[in-house]
Amino acid sequence: MNFIKKIVSKSRSQEDGIFFEKISKILGFKPENLKYYKKAFTHRSANIIDEKGNPFNYERLEFLGDAILGSVISAFLYKTAPTGDEGYLTKTRSKIVSREHLNELGKDFNLLQFVESKVAPTHFGENIHGNLFEAFIGAIYLDKGFVTCEKFIERKIIKIYVDLDRLDGKITSYKSLLIEWCQKEKKSFHFEFIEDNGIEGQKFFSVKLSIDNKVVSKARATSKKKAEEKASQRAYFAFQEKIDGK
């Protein structure tokens, strides 16, 4: 009996080790308390209760993460758009934290791979991605506090996904901007794709963008178009001074 217990607890800790590594990779730092992240990925159907008898699932963390995300995005907008009035700030925040955008973020981080549930993930519907993403933000806040959570959101979300020029409709495609510039400068450009499979048949596309046969940026997303656009945006920011200077 003791022997079985040991095996079980050993395999549990190996499982935790893999989870710890994967979460650390997404976070860019080591989590303090894995419990919060486990909760963030536990669906109510798993029917787990904690040591105090309260439901152990991500629903309350969604509430928390949504509020924390809202305040970080608000502070970012306040600082970045000094000419925008209250109406502009409110509208732009809504675009950034839209259900559609949160679902995209959840998918890009491939959070579904961590879900603990009694129901097959195919039954969850599209919003599961955004819900997991919000819960994940809640878990980071509880684990590491506001400042670390804010830095994570800035580094992994705002810097990569939030582009005010685009949200304001000033730029509709970074790919077009880049192509235009390459043609003008007589430079060659080339996208190279690798396809990989997430769980539940969710395909991901990794892309390398080369200009004059040198890789200038990389990206990964759930469609070729999105991956191209992300890589183009990254290259655009890297080349921005050159492009704007012409």
Add this chain to the structure above:
Amino acid sequence: MNFIKKIVSKSRSQEDGIFFEKISKILGFKPENLKYYKKAFTHRSANIIDEKGNPFNYERLEFLGDAILGSVISAFLYKTAPTGDEGYLTKTRSKIVSREHLNELGKDFNLLQFVESKVAPTHFGENIHGNLFEAFIGAIYLDKGFVTCEKFIERKIIKIYVDLDRLDGKITSYKSLLIEWCQKEKKSFHFEFIEDNGIEGQKFFSVKLSIDNKVVSKARATSKKKAEEKASQRAYFAFQEKIDGK
């Protein structure tokens, strides 16, 4: 000419000194940068622009303060109500940050005294109090960061104004609870009021609550009833163990 300039700048700095003292008293700590607080109390009618040509008034700070307050209250509820589901948390947060409640907070802090405007404050309407309050929270966040702002909200708002038992409808009057307890314990109780005037005819009532001729709590509010209730609540918490123990 130089002489006039000096007088003006001296009187300006005296004015700042008074403002600094009053704000420090409300905050419970010294502000770092008064500019944020000035902005929080400048109405758009004052028509002021900052050094970069952007409007200098509290409207954008309201947006920021609202979001920061929302996240602090959310984190508080998440931690304090472990049995409440997402619906309960959302509903309770709405009650705490309701327009009515924010107006009450703005009034109790008497923020209207600081307003810089070209319009008489009587034209502002009731919501000015809540708007100033939100902008004030935004200013604290910009001046001192999230953690200090959170502590201010916990110390000056949650501890004094937020009472989950009451919000949940379990307790409707602390005054009744206290009176009941005093009668049972054969103790005398007594409220003593002092009336003072804020600006624009806004009256305030300060109350001292004595039990067996000893002052046990104090409070100040815009009506006698509210002041009594606040003082009773404070006394209730102080006596809670005794009361609950019976």
